[in-house]
Amino acid sequence: MFDWLIVGAGFAGSVLAERLASQRGERVLVIDRRHHVGGNAYDRLDEAGILIHQYGPHIFHTNADSVVDYLSQFTAWRPYEHRVLAMADGMLVPIPINLDTINRLYGLSLTSDELAAWFAARAEPIAEIRTSEDVVVSAIGRELYEKFFRGYTRKQWGLDPSELDRQVTARVPTRTNRDDRYFTDTFQAMPAQGYTRMFERMLAHPNISVMTNADFGSLREFIPHRRLIYTGAIDEYFGLRFGRLPYRSLRFVHTTLDTDRHQPVAVVNYPQSEAYTRITEYKHLTGQAHPQTSLTYEYPSAEGDPYYPVPTQENQALFKRYERLALAQPDVWFVGRLATYRYYNMDQIVGQALATYRRIDAQLGRSSASLPRPARPLYTAPQPTVP
Template identity: 55%
Template sequence: MKYDFLIVGAGYAGAVAARELADAGHKVLVVDKRNHIGGNAFDTLDENGVLIHPYGPHIFHTNSRKIFEYLSRFTEWRFYEHRVLAKEKDAYYPIPINRITINKVFNLNLSEEEVEGFLDTKRVKKTEIKTSEDVVLNSVGHELCEMFFRGYTRKQWDLDLSELAAGVAARIPTRTNDDDRYFSDTFQMMPSHGYTAMFERILDSKNIEVRLSFDYLLNRKEINFDKLIFTGPIDAYYENCFGKLPYRSLRFEHEHFAVDQFQSVGTVNYPNEQDFTRITEFKHITGQVVSGTSIVKEYSQSSGDPYYPVPNPINESLYQKYLAKAELEKNVYFVGRLAQYRYYNMDQVVGSSLALVNKILDK
């Protein structure tokens, strides 16, 4: 059988592209080397009946009404605002840094109006912002940088703040009020029945066929198709012809406890203690009511499945070589965090996929 489109990857990028093309009348085959759909957003019940995210916590948030309404076609939502604490020497501090964090760290009682002036006395003013270190020092100064950012960055990226692109640290705001939400987006929700159920509905079309446990890169000639959308690592597609792009991987340690609650918020960061970066307790995120609770500890590592592109000028320069090669392709398209070597959030992947399909259909 010949397909109009072969889509490699059943995560957000692949599933959204498949649905849009299928709705436009195209016959689509989606393949994934894993044995499930949903990519890293896949969720499932563990052996204790707790809904977990095997690949670490995924919290949906966006400022785009268009993307929120698009996904609302495939799921009902549960309102959820994520909260994160950082543990440091037996004390817990709100992250992102806010007035409560600053007062607790410096043993002060500043009002909202006074916080900005206090931070001005701590900031290391930078005339040019090139690295994540520049971002943090320019925002909060040395003490808060060492307490919350430098150690966490070293564990997460195996790089110093000074070696990481500015955009990574720029994702985390500094607040002068008591807002302790991790995200400030307009829409902060979780799929009521989980991500996997949402992906099942996205891929539910007579024009979509899904084939799991199929590694396209090892079986390139097995499928007959007109056009290809690839959502995996772009360097792997081209057999690392210019060299491997660096990615950070993760190792997950899942645990279950016979208690109702393990920690007071969804995620606790460990910037300077422990080998892991953070612990997430899933019942906070999902709202599931069930006996016992399940958590995951995350360990960042250099080898394993690629999760995060490593943003810095050297890696970007290497990516541009692959991008130049990709732009010469006539019927091959690349979309998603790994294919575009971008540190995308979930909503950004959806937006990028919708934009690609619009471009293809316009042609």
């Protein structure tokens, strides 16, 4: 009999497993239908010996010191600030759009103040910002919307931005200065030995058992457990009772080239051309020294593993029907992207999992199996050289 069965070995499931095992002294079984832990953040050495992210680039960034402190128990960090270029009108320019983007595209020499006025002159007034198209057009005008957002969004989501909730394009800012960092969070870094090694350390507690290649639907009646944490797709938990929640998926094509570098930054977006949305070159992220380089091409798809909830009003209404069922489940907690049908960054998932643990701890009180809580030192191993 396990105290907890946790479905999913990604950030949400792994953080909760570690907290329940180390802080409450309870026995936890973590299962995952894939062959590995780490969820979509899983990384591995490819055939060339280059560390790649199996499911596309995962860049860790946060403003939450508590999240950094928690994860630092299981990894050292390699400082890294993410920069992205977009291929637009045949040239590589910074994205998010900034002062250099506009000056290069249009052969101008605007200042920051002049760029703000330039944007304002092209912006289209919109009474109510409802869609992703509204967000962009009302801020910087239709021409830049067409160059950078419409084609990319249609590839990524299979829908026009006018059909998507405003949150999709609102995530990408527009700047009037020369800051070319993709994120501006106070902490930006990569796990020094990779994400998978971090997850392995997180799940190494003697109270935690891990079972991969394990499907919850097939095993749920055969694993004795007192309580359940579910991080999978909420509609699947309920047998698709109200129909399937739509997701966008991705197809990844990994390749290795006999050259030291392929592109000037880790990620190049293709908003105007190509069937793929972006190319990632991992050595920029990891700092690995290797005579070859490995890339991933991302092709959005309607079929495959669920990655991105599709943000429309209809889909949110369908999720709410499942959420009402979830709230009525005794001794079951639904946590994470798939279980709450919402896109979260990695740090947000960690924060959500830590907050869920605190609620569980308060709700259940001290477990009879509780152990004392010695302070756990931060992991301070020296930064390794990835083989």
